[in-house]
Amino acid sequence: MNGEALLSDTGWSIGSIWFVMLAAGALTYLTRFGGHILISLLGTIPPRASAALDAVPAAVMTAIVAPVLVSGDWPERVAIVVCLILSLRLPLIAVVVIGTAMVAGARALGL
């Protein structure tokens, strides 16, 4: 399979994939009952810590997507800006389908 060649190219062995799966699952479960433990120990979460926690998803996901603006080719850059505008109006799954179709279309046309 072409896929397995991809991951071994980047240094990921079968063992490390299963390790990450189990460790990431354990860390996620920790976050899912961690608040219950915290609240029974502390009574409440400090407001500043709560504001920081709130910001985590937007901050991390923005950081993941930002390099497309500088690393992609023109079709990807244009598509990501169009999707930014579309996402003000359309539901997420529609934006994903339209954005992916735009990039696939541009490649089919050889842009």
Next chain:
Amino acid sequence: MAAIRALLPVLLAVLPFGIVYGAVAVQEGLTILQAMGFSATIFAGASQLAALQLMGIGAPIWSVLLTVFALNFRHVLYSASLSRHLGTFSGPQKALAFFLLVDPLFGAAEARAATRRLTPAYYLTYGVLMYVGWQLATLAGASFGELIEDPDAFGLDFVLPVYFLGLVMGFRKRGLFYPVAGTSLVVSVVVYWLAGPPWHVSFGGLAGIAVAAVIGPQKRVDEVAREDKAGGAS
């Protein structure tokens, strides 16, 4: 049952993401079994896709784990809030309840608890069906993804960036969205230039979080939780 009625529209919104995740996972080089393993242990779409993205660019293990942990840290808030409503749950039921705690279930449980007693039957029916649905959607996506010969021609490598973009835009009504996302954007691009991947994720993310901590609280937790209901199994 009330739980199933509440769940059905949410499933329609969430299952396509399970299919997308499954298809992208096999294209990144996971087997179907591995793709389903991530869905079974993590059960949180955004962090599963982020892990794929980082593994795909050859990021070290610790940075993948740190990113998954950071993206899922919001559950600490959920479980803190939810623990007030689990009075009728036994110990094992609580352990299972927290394992199944995804964004839509948190929203549904809080809404239910606002009007009547939250029962294990309601919560666990919703949660277990959602979990099974997520595994089946992953299987469907992974089976479909294996059939595709040239993923780039279908633009599949673009699915992750546009998915994260859409998710981020879903947070734009939160109090600190623009300073946080703006900071993360600039720092991520600069670090990407200077140091390359995967550092842009950690440093860009941390910069945005630091801005939020410095500015301080703007909104109450339960208001944010209500918005998250609309966000699917992110």
